[in-house]
Amino acid sequence: MAEHIKVLVSEEEVDKRIRELGELISKDYAGKDVHMICVLKGGVFFMCELAKRITVPVSMDFMSVSSYGDDTKSSGVVRIAKDLDEPLEGKDVLIVEDIIDSGRTLSYLMKVLQERKPASMRLCTLLDKPDRRVKMVDVDYTGFNIPDEFVVGYGLDYAQKYRNLPFIGVVEGVE
Numbered sequence: 001m002a003e004h005i006k007v008l009v010s011e012e013e014v015d016k017r018i019r020e021l022g023e024l025i026s027k028d029y030a031g032k033d034v035h036m037i038c039v040l041k042g043g044v045f046f047m048c049e050l051a052k053r054i055t056v057p058v059s060m061d062f063m064s065v066s067s068y069g070d071d072t073k074s075s076g077v078v079r080i081a082k083d084l085d086e087p088l089e090g091k092d093v094l095i096v097e098d099i100i101d102s103g104r105t106l107s108y109l110m111k112v113l114q115e116r117k118p119a120s121m122r123l124c125t126l127l128d129k130p131d132r133r134v135k136m137v138d139v140d141y142t143g144f145n146i147p148d149e150f151v152v153g154y155g156l157d158y159a160q161k162y163r164n165l166p167f168i169g170v171v172e173g174v175e
């Protein structure tokens with residue numbers, strides 16, 4: 001059966017929400033610089049679009065994490081596959097993610113990054129699946145709360161495909 005993508009959040013809705021988040025973040029960080037951290041790979045599309053809508057000075061850094069296999073599912077411990085280039089000390093850090101699901105990745109990552117002594121640290125996610133939460137995570141900015149469905153697009157993949165879709169969709173017809 002061929003895969004079909006059902007639209008969950010349209011391109012227009014995503015674009016509008018990112019503009020709103022950009023305005024909100026710009027107000028909250030008035031008079032400060034924001035140091036945006038993108039968690040690769042999924043966060044990259046959202047990061048770029050959001051950064052364009054922020055009007056305070058922005059710097060960016062990127063990191064990549066990978067799981068330790070099945071153990072990660074229960075422990076949430078992740079391996080830093082690519083670390084940040086810059087130190088975080090004294091910076092107002094905004095972590096940018098595509099999705100928070102169980103919360104395990106971000107609760108672990110935020111603990112690790114907090115040890116680097118940023119002046120502040122906030123979390124912005126395009127999508128949140130609150131029903132799936134296992135580990136508590138403080139989310140400061142959310143694009144959309146979505147139901148417990150496997151979504152693709154806007155950075156999110158299914159077997160590395162569909163990251164480039166300009167909307168959020170659900171894959172149907174997977175056997």
Ligand SMILES: O=P(O)(O)OC[C@H]1O[C@H](OP(=O)(O)OP(=O)(O)O)[C@H](O)[C@@H]1O
Binds near residue numbers: 041042
């Ligand atoms: O809340 P959790 O259950 O921990 O899940 C969220 C994590 O899963 C996704 O990354 P993924 O492992 O799909 O990597 P990718 O962005 O490189 O595709 C997402 O970008 C988060 O990092």
Ligand SMILES: Nc1nc2[nH]cnc2c(=O)[nH]1
Binds near residue numbers: 099149157
């Ligand atoms: N592509 C994708 N990755 C995820 N990681 C955690 N939840 C999801 C999801 O719904 N879709």
